[in-house]
Amino acid sequence: MTTDEFKTKVFSLKDRLYRFSKRMLNDEVEAQDVVQDVLMKLWSQKEELYKCQSIEAFAMTMVKNRSLDKTRQKTNRFAKSEILKQQFETVDYGNTYEQKEMGMIVREIIGQLDEPQKTIIHLRDIEEYEFDEIAPLVNMNVETIRVNLSRARKKVREEFKNRMNYGTNEL
Numbered sequence: 001m002t003t004d005e006f007k008t009k010v011f012s013l014k015d016r017l018y019r020f021s022k023r024m025l026n027d028e029v030e031a032q033d034v035v036q037d038v039l040m041k042l043w044s045q046k047e048e049l050y051k052c053q054s055i056e057a058f059a060m061t062m063v064k065n066r067s068l069d070k071t072r073q074k075t076n077r078f079a080k081s082e083i084l085k086q087q088f089e090t091v092d093y094g095n096t097y098e099q100k101e102m103g104m105i106v107r108e109i110i111g112q113l114d115e116p117q118k119t120i121i122h123l124r125d126i127e128e129y130e131f132d133e134i135a136p137l138v139n140m141n142v143e144t145i146r147v148n149l150s151r152a153r154k155k156v157r158e159e160f161k162n163r164m165n166y167g168t169n170e171l
Contacts, residue, residue: 001046009055010042016056016127017063023122024067034070038062057136064119064137102160109159110152116140117152124149 001009014035022031038059042049052058110121116138123129123137124145131142138145 001049006043006046006049010046010049010059011039013056013059014039017059020060020122020127021063021067023126024064024119025070030070031067034063034066037066054136057133060137068115105160105163106156109156109163112159113152113155117148117155120145120148121152121156 017035017038018031021034022028025031025034041062042055042059049055049058110118113121119138120134123134124131129137131145134140134145135142140148
């Protein structure tokens with residue numbers, strides 16, 4: 001792969017890779033480090049990249065794995081609940097206070113989902129990936145992804161309803 005091919009096929013993905021890593025880590029500096037590490041690894045393997053069916057899927061998988069490694073390192077240093085609390089805090093889902101509060105609740109609920117549901121709901125609903133693009137990133141077939149996404153959305157919906165109805169007297 002030539003330098004120009006690398007620029008067009010790999011380097012052009014850096015913003016998307018950064019957003020994905022930032023969402024997983026909730027830390028701009030660490031997300032930049034992850035993307036830089038991945039781009040350096042891809043550069044060193046540029047002669048082998050022609051074997052990849054999807055360079056984007058390969059790069060996203062590398063970013064996901066490196067971000068998960070960073071998250072595990074944080075988990076060792078901080079309490080797990082602190083990390084879950086910090087995830088997804090930077091996205092602004094609305095202009096009004098109520099919308100922001102609801103957005104924070106949804107982000108917190110998504111942050112508490114287990115893998116791979118958290119990754120799948122992020123890729124599908126936030127990054128707007130297609131199912132066939134998500135499949136190689138999470139090593140699942142499309143049907144399994146659909147099932148996991150449906151279950152994740154149901155969990156988020158039920159937990160959101162529970163939190164919104166907390167303290168109300170339902171007959």
